[in-house]
Amino acid sequence: MRTILKSAVSLCVISLAFQAEATTVQVGSCLAHLQSYVTISEAVGAVPAGSTVWVCPGLYPEQVTVAKSLTLHGALVGNTAGATITVPSGGLKRSVLLRNNVAMYFQILVQGSPSDVITIRDLGINGLGHQVGTKGWMCGICYRATSGSISHTAVYNQKGNGSGFGIFLEGGGPPDLNAISIIANSIHDFDDGGIRSNANSNPPSLSVSIRENSVVISRSPTLYDSAAAISIDGTGEISGNRLLGPSMGIGIGVLSNLKLSNNTIEGFGIGIWLVGQSNTIVSNRISSTTGAGIILSGNGNAVERNYFLNAANAISFNETGTSNHVVNNTINDSGLGVGSDPGGNVVSPNQFSNVSTIKESQ
DSSP, X not given: OHHHHHHHHHHHHHHHHHHTSOOEEEESSOSTTSEEESSHHHHHHHSOTTEEEEEOSEEEESOEEEOSSXXXXXXXXXXXXXXXXXXXXXXXXXEEEOTTSOEEEEEEEEOOOTTOEEEEESEEEEOTTOOOGGGOEEEEEEEESOEEEEESOEEEEEOSSSOEEEEEEEOOOTTOOEEEEEESOEEEEESSEEEXXXXXXXXXXXXXXXESOEEXXXXXXXXXXXXXXXXXXXXXXXXXXXXXXXXXXXEEEEOSSEEEESOEEESOSEEEEEOSSSOEEESOEEEEEEEEEEEEOSSSOEEESOEEEEEEEEEEOTTTOOSOEEESOEEEEEEEEEEOOOSOOBXXXXXXXXXXXXXXXX
């Protein structure tokens, strides 16, 4: 009897383990020989962790929550338009409370455990008709205390209430460190931030790799408004992105310990604003800024081999930044080359052409 019972228990364990194995399913019916679901939410809820959910071409008016490791992948079939998540009839109803006590209405919410890794790629996220109004903020994709990657998506129309974000990242807190890659996405028609993070800890609990994205900002706030194409308070890299105005906002705003390289930033009030310290800014192209190409409010930053074209003020220290190393930059067609320097910064050698005033007198 004990042998029979033991065998039965073993078979049950094997069966449960088999059921928990990762699988591949589809939403729709564009792929042969895969289990099919009607909605993305239904598929995500049904599969075990580690699975892949293919989303067939079409429109999906739903709010999707992902709370376990998986890949959400838009299927590319023939000459079709692809899969796009749209706003349900009646607008966005579901929200999550951020750590700053603001309600965030979402189209995709990623909220797993710190060990989960969630991948989103090849999807469109259209926020038209969200109807959030003054109830809170809204975003296309929101990652909360979860690692993963977002690639080859188009995120747009997160606008209309002044607090719309394309991609929003919220870190958890030490000792957990979330790592997120945002690569080759198109983000436009938002009215607060294209890619925005709230890491909520010091040291930051968020590491980012933001590369090769196109972010077009469509709002024109007053100078020094919070609207930004990319605003990050984590660590990591921001490289090879193309950020376009026209806007009186900020191209890239960062705190500390980030490397910004090979970005093209055009048509902003401020190209790059370094609020913190120990950032490396190298080989970026910053043009047509109505305020400053780069503002260094913090200390110990390295700004090297950048190209400035047509800036009211190419480099500003905001009367606060010290111990910054600003050398080997090329500045052409600027009203002021270097301004608001409180002293203690290295600002030579740099190359100046067609600059009215090389350095502001103290």
